[in-house]
Amino acid sequence: MLSLLIRRELLGHLRSFRFAAASILCFAAVLGSIVLSALSYDAARTERNALVAQHHQEVLSYYAWTPLMWGGVRIDKPLNPMSLFTRDPDRGHLTVASVNAYWEPTFIDAGLQNPLSRLTTTVDLEFIAVAVLSLLAIVFSYDAVCGEREQGTLRLALSYSVSRGHFLIGKWIGGFLALAAPYLTALVCGSLVLSLGFDFGLDATAWAGLALLTMASLLYLLAIFGLGVCVSTFVRPSTTSIVLLLLIWSMAVIVVPSLAPYAAAHLSPVPSPGQIEKQKQANRRDIETRTLRARDRKPPSEFDAWLLWAAWSNGVRRDQFLEQMDMAENINERFRRDMTRQIDIAMHLSRISPAASFRLIAAGLSATGPRETDRFWQALVDYRRQICRFAYDSWAEMATNNHKRRLAGLGVQSTYHIDSYPRFDYRYVSLEERLEEALSDILLLCLWCALFLIAGYAVFSRGDVT
Amino acid sequence: MLISLILKELRAHVLTARFQAILVLQVVSLAAGFGLMTENYQTRQEAFHSSREIHRRENEHAFHVINGTEEYELHDLQGVYVARTPAPMSWAVRGLESWLPSELHLSLRHSRSIDGAIYRNPLTSRFPAPDLLYLSLYLLSLLAVVLSFDSVTGEREQGTLQLVLTQAVPRHQLLLGKWIGGFVALGIGSVIGVLVGVLFPLLSGAVAMSWSWIISISALLVGILLYLAVFSSLGLLVSCIAQNSSTALVVALLTWAVSTLVLPGPVREMAAQQSPALSKAELLAQYQEFEKERKDAIWALPWNEKPEWSRERERFLKENEHQRRVAATEEYENRLLQQTSLARAASRFLPAGALTNALTTIADTGVDMALAFGSAERQLVATLETLASEGGETNAAADLSELRLPSSAPLAARLTEASIDFAILCLYSILLFLAAHASFLRRDIL
Numbered sequence: 001m002l003s004l005l006i007r008r009e010l011l012g013h014l015r016s017f018r019f020a021a022a023s024i025l026c027f028a029a030v031l032g033s034i035v036l037s038a039l040s041y042d043a044a045r046t047e048r049n050a051l052v053a054q055h056h057q058e059v060l061s062y063y064a065w066t067p068l069m070w071g072g073v074r075i076d077k078p079l080n081p082m083s084l085f086t087r088d089p090d091r092g093h094l095t096v097a098s099v100n101a102y103w104e105p106t107f108i109d110a111g112l113q114n115p116l117s118r119l120t121t122t123v124d125l126e127f128i129a130v131a132v133l134s135l136l137a138i139v140f141s142y143d144a145v146c147g148e149r150e151q152g153t154l155r156l157a158l159s160y161s162v163s164r165g166h167f168l169i170g171k172w173i174g175g176f177l178a179l180a181a182p183y184l185t186a187l188v189c190g191s192l193v194l195s196l197g198f199d200f201g202l203d204a205t206a207w208a209g210l211a212l213l214t215m216a217s218l219l220y221l222l223a224i225f226g227l228g229v230c231v232s233t234f235v236r237p238s239t240t241s242i243v244l245l246l247l248i249w250s251m252a253v254i255v256v257p258s259l260a261p262y263a264a265a266h267l268s269p270v271p272s273p274g275q276i277e278k279q280k281q282a283n284r285r286d287i288e289t290r291t292l293r294a295r296d297r298k299p300p301s302e303f304d305a306w307l308l309w310a311a312w313s314n315g316v317r318r319d320q321f322l323e324q325m326d327m328a329e330n331i332n333e334r335f336r337r338d339m340t341r342q343i344d345i346a347m348h349l350s351r352i353s354p355a356a357s358f359r360l361i362a363a364g365l366s367a368t369g370p371r372e373t374d375r376f377w378q379a380l381v382d383y384r385r386q387i388c389r390f391a392y393d394s395w396a397e398m399a400t401n402n403h404k405r406r407l408a409g410l411g412v413q414s415t416y417h418i419d420s421y422p423r424f425d426y427r428y429v430s431l432e433e434r435l436e437e438a439l440s441d442i443l444l445l446c447l448w449c450a451l452f453l454i455a456g457y458a459v460f461s462r463g464d465v466t
Numbered sequence: 467m468l469i470s471l472i473l474k475e476l477r478a479h480v481l482t483a484r485f486q487a488i489l490v491l492q493v494v495s496l497a498a499g500f501g502l503m504t505e506n507y508q509t510r511q512e513a514f515h516s517s518r519e520i521h522r523r524e525n526e527h528a529f530h531v532i533n534g535t536e537e538y539e540l541h542d543l544q545g546v547y548v549a550r551t552p553a554p555m556s557w558a559v560r561g562l563e564s565w566l567p568s569e570l571h572l573s574l575r576h577s578r579s580i581d582g583a584i585y586r587n588p589l590t591s592r593f594p595a596p597d598l599l600y601l602s603l604y605l606l607s608l609l610a611v612v613l614s615f616d617s618v619t620g621e622r623e624q625g626t627l628q629l630v631l632t633q634a635v636p637r638h639q640l641l642l643g644k645w646i647g648g649f650v651a652l653g654i655g656s657v658i659g660v661l662v663g664v665l666f667p668l669l670s671g672a673v674a675m676s677w678s679w680i681i682s683i684s685a686l687l688v689g690i691l692l693y694l695a696v697f698s699s700l701g702l703l704v705s706c707i708a709q710n711s712s713t714a715l716v717v718a719l720l721t722w723a724v725s726t727l728v729l730p731g732p733v734r735e736m737a738a739q740q741s742p743a744l745s746k747a748e749l750l751a752q753y754q755e756f757e758k759e760r761k762d763a764i765w766a767l768p769w770n771e772k773p774e775w776s777r778e779r780e781r782f783l784k785e786n787e788h789q790r791r792v793a794a795t796e797e798y799e800n801r802l803l804q805q806t807s808l809a810r811a812a813s814r815f816l817p818a819g820a821l822t823n824a825l826t827t828i829a830d831t832g833v834d835m836a837l838a839f840g841s842a843e844r845q846l847v848a849t850l851e852t853l854a855s856e857g858g859e860t861n862a863a864a865d866l867s868e869l870r871l872p873s874s875a876p877l878a879a880r881l882t883e884a885s886i887d888f889a890i891l892c893l894y895s896i897l898l899f900l901a902a903h904a905s906f907l908r909r910d911i912l
Contacts, residue, residue, distance in 0.1 A: 018716040025720055029728050036732055039739075047745065054751050061758050074750075089591040094745075098578075103571070106578035108750065115836040116734055116809045118565050119822055121594070123731035131727050139716055147712070239616060239711055243484050246612050246719075247491055254604045255495050258596040261589040262502035269509070273569050273585040274517025274549060281524060281547075332584060339587065346589045359592060370588045377584060 002166050009174025013140065022136045023182035029132050030183060033123050034190035037084045038198050044093035045079060045200075051096060052076050062418055068391040069321075072100025074108070075383065075424040077376065081206035082366035084194070085125040085213055089368070092117075097380055099424075101321045101388040104328060105380040126362040129217035130355050131253055133183060134224045138245045140179045141228025143238035144171050145460060150238060164461050168229070172453065176225050180218060187214060205431050212435065213365050219445045220358040224249070226452030233460040252353040260350035268345050270338045276331060283327045291320035307403040311396040318392035325385060336374070343370050354448045357441040364438035367428045371437055379426050386422040394420075468639050468646075475647025479613070485651055488609050492655035493662060495605055499596035500557070500663025506595075507557035508672050510568065517549035517569060521867035545573025546850060547580075550839075550869045553831045555682060557667050560595040561831030566839055570869065572850055577843070598660070599825045602690045603818055606656055607697045607726060614648045614701025615718045616711040618906065623711060641702070641906050645899060649698045653691055660687055678877050685828045685881055692891040693821040697722065699898035706906040726818045733819070737812035743805040744798045752794045760787045795844060799837075806833050814887060817894055824887035827880050834874035842872050 013019045055074040062068055077095035080088070087093065096108040121127060145168075148154035157167060191210070194200065228245055235241040295316050300306050350356035363369030402412045479485045525546045548570040553563040567579030594600045618641075621627040630640060664683060667673045701718050708714035760783045810833060813819030826832030846869060853866075874880070 017713060021716060021720055025724065025728075032728075032732060036735055040735065051751075058751075058754055063761075090588065098576070100576075103576060103578060106576070115562055115565075115833050116806055116813070117738065118562055119826065119832065120730045120734050120813065120819070121727075123728060127727075127731075132723050135719060135723055139719060143712060239620070239715075240484075242712075242715055243487075243612055246608065247487055250491070250605050250608050251495075254608070255498075255596065255601075257593040258600060259498055259502060261587050261593060262506055262596065264589075265509070265587065266502065266505055270585075272509075272513030272516065273581040274513060274520055274547075276585070277517075277547065277569065277571075277580055278520045278524075336584070339584075343587055343589060346587065350589070350593065356593070363592060369592075373584075373588050 001162065002170060005162065005166060005170025006174040006177070009170050010177055013175060013178035018139055019178055022139060022179075026133065026136060026182045027186045027189075029123070029128050030125065030186035031190050031193070033125055033128050034084070035193060037087070037124055038194055038200075041079070041084050041093055041200070042198060048076050048079060048094055051094075059421055060418055064416065065391045065394045065418065068387060068418075068421065069101040072098050072102075073383075073387060073421070073424070074098050075380075078426055078428070080367060080428060081200060081202050082209050082213075083368065084200075084206075085210060086362045086366035086368055087122050087124045087126075089122070090373075092122075095376075099380055099384050099387060101325075101384065101391065105377070105384060125213070125217075126359065126366075129220065130358055130362075133179075133217070133221055134249065134253060134355065137179055137221045137224040138228050138242070138249055140175050141225045142232055142242040142245050144175055144229045145232045146235055146238045146241050147232070149236075165457065168233075168457055168460050171229060172226070175229070176222060179221065179225060183217075183221075184214075205428075208431055209365055209434070212431075212438075213362060216358060216361045216365065216438070216442060216445070219442065219449060220354055220361075223354045223445055223448040223452060226449055226456060230452045230456035230459065233456050233463060253355040256353040257350045257356040257359065260356065261346040263349055264342050264346035268338070268342045270342055271335065276335050279331050280328050283331070284324055287320055287324050287327065291316060304403060304406055307399045307406070311399040311403070314392045314396040314399070318388060318396075321388045321392075322385060325381065325388070329381060351441070351444060354445055357444050357448075361438040361441045361445070364441070365434050367434060369437070372429070375429065376426070379424075383422070383424050390422050467635070468643055471635065471639060471643025472647045472650070475617075475644050476651055479647065479651035485613070488613055488652075489655040489658075492606065492609060493659040495596075495601055496598075496656070496659030496663045497666075499598070499601050500660075500666045503557045503560065503595065503597050504666040504670060504672055507552060507667070508670060510552040510556075511672065514549050514551055514568065517547075518868050521547040521549055525867045545571055545576070546866045547571050548846065548867060548869045551871045553829070553835065553871055554673070555829035556831050557672060558597060558683070558686060559599045559825045559829035559831050560597045561599065561826040561829060562833065562836040563831045564590070564595060566836065566871075570843065570846075572847055572866075574851065577847055598663070598686060598690070599822060602656070602693060602825075603821060604726060606690065606694055607818075608722060609655075610652050610694045610697035611701050611718045611722050613652050614698050614705070615715045616705055617644050617648055617702055618705040619708055619711045619714045620705070637907055638903060641706075641903055645698065645702055645902075648702070649695060652694055652698060656690060656694060657687065660690070681877065681881075682828055685884065686825055689821060689824040689828065689884065689888060689891075692888055692895070693817060695895040696817045696891055696898065699895045699902065703898045703902035703905070706902045706909065725816055729816055730813055730818045730822075733816060734809045734813045737809040738805055741801070741805040741808045743801040749794060749798045753791055756787045756790045756794075760784065799841070803837065806837070814890060817891060820887040820890045824884040824891075827884045827887075830874055830880060832874075835871070838872045838874045842869060 051074075055076065058071075059068065059073055062071060075097055077097070079093060083093050088095070091107070097105050098108060099105045143150075145154065148157070158164065187210075191207075194202065227248070231245050231248075232238070232241045235244060295313055297309070299309050299313075347356075347360060350360075360369065364371070398415050401415065405411070405413060550566065550568050550570070552568070553561075556563045567581055569580035571578050571580055616623075618627070621630070631637070660683075668675060673679065700721060701714075704718040704721070705711070705714045708717060763783050764780060810819075810823060814823055823832065827834070846866065850866065875883070
């Protein structure tokens, strides 16, 4: 009986005009976004390869270790294959940062090809799901019950010995299948294009990430679809139903997520960058002055003693930089605590809307969210320490070795090998951790689904048929 | 006759629950958006003022180093800190301003944007700012569709269309009455919302009232109304063509989704691909190469030359490097400009692109402003270099603590630029209305 109801619903959709229009739109949007993303990802990959080689050459061109301190290393974050589906809103595909011992890491806007790109929304899979597909979910569901009621077919259907529960389940499953079928087909085609048309060498994590993202988007669409069915059970004319749904949709998808971060900034303000920077600068200068005083010892004129002095002085300098880095990180840590509070409030506020929940899931799964920003920053800071240690220790080591050689009666030897500089090695978080980050929002979406389905059922089982 | 038709349409709208809900939604969202954006603007302004004072002291300190000792100490320790003024209209249209650094740290070796990495709430870039542009682009246009999709089909379904046309009402007047009535009903909420919203910056004292300010706000409002007219006409056209309201709605919604959500991004991206530009990283790489070549050349100088000759050669090489840098920067700017104008021209042909361009141009937070900021930043670096090599007055360095966001063009020029977008939007409305008219004349009234 149930399968019959589902088939009836599915066929009813398949023959309709809206199914044809919606599936064309869905197919074109999903496939188009994947292909465009793939093209820009490909371009980013070429550019990144060129940049990696060039940045390596730049380091090799330093005539000593110490220029590494101020010249620094430009590092290229490995491309994130998940950015094919959810682009990092800040930097797109490419992230280039400059790391040196003097200043904190800075990002170079390599991905910013054209300022216009930041005025229009990026149409990635996340955006398609969050805006376009959810709109289609409403289009598919707004007249699920009230449409049949208007046409009188509801009465007819229920005059057979069909339980209301079964009828509604048939509506949900049939309608949702009709919505999901073109989406999933387009996704499969998109994946084929990705794996056959491009040689990105996507690994299992990327595919699993895509699968999880798809499941999350289906969950989100089910919530919206359930909302549509729920509204259609208690609103009389289907025109009212769609108007009501569109108003809810516009609040949930357009308004609430955008208001949330600014409302959070109002509720929990953070100190301005200038103030933080001032603290850092003052502490920097203190440490600097202290070290200068400690180093204020005239270099000996005799070569052997000078070698020892140089090794010692380098050590002092290194410690100074490391201390400055720790100080800056401590200040950042305090700032981050405030910022995390603000971000948390923003997230909680935005979670009124399932659309925001889905976007947070997408950010978590694709490692483009706030947690990834922190993690990458931490990696940069650690690398900065490595660079600093390498630059000073290698020099001091050479001086000490030469001192020993001179004592042994051997000549001075240059052991300058810049190409042994520490490389930046960054790995994205594992899928389990990403899933863990997204879990609370996934549960929230499940809750929304359950809520709307149960509400729809409750209203429908009590409502009139005509 | 027309007036009574308009009034009838307007009255019919105003009495419905749909209109009231839309009105409330428009006013509440616009007011909330304006309120929060004003608050954000004030925060940024305060941060700017306090930063500028801090930086002024820092920079004077730095300048003693510049003036007194060798170059090494300069890039070792100091450099100057710069605070940027917030864009004056960024409380209404945030535009590209949110992507510009508000604090810079410039030294001879580095220029870094201080707030690029950790001082920003990452959610503000994931969820777009609720400014006037965003809300009108998506929310108000959707509400326009919702209000107008059944203006003809609804009456046809209820049978009132037949009744009206029996009373010797010409069809074109009926249609015009419907359009104007619907548009006014839609406009009421938007205008009230914007006017209520504008009160926030006025009352909180974030902006001062002036003629140019009033003109800008009115121009923004005109742009939004023209944009909404396009979607009003779209709703009318669809409701003339479609058999019943639900088909009309599906068609109208899908058209809305395609033209505002789906197309603008890809159109811009494809246009940008037609004219590839250098990335900033590539530009920096070129700088690096010039520097390396100069250093290599200096190393290659013979040791036994007279000292003044080699100093002469060094100065020559430095000058040469500088010229090559300027040329590379110019090339970078030209290509970026080329790419931007192409992408801009292409995206303008969509109503959403035209509105984006018009509003950001009027508020001066658009592409032109971003490009102007880029050259102002480079100018500042050049000034710093001159100061470092030639020295100067102490207050010259203190002046560096502030970067006035340059206005890309005077208001009149910006309005002229935006009027092209207005014309495009008008053209869309007229074409859609004419199409609606043509199909309405040919259709049955039953």
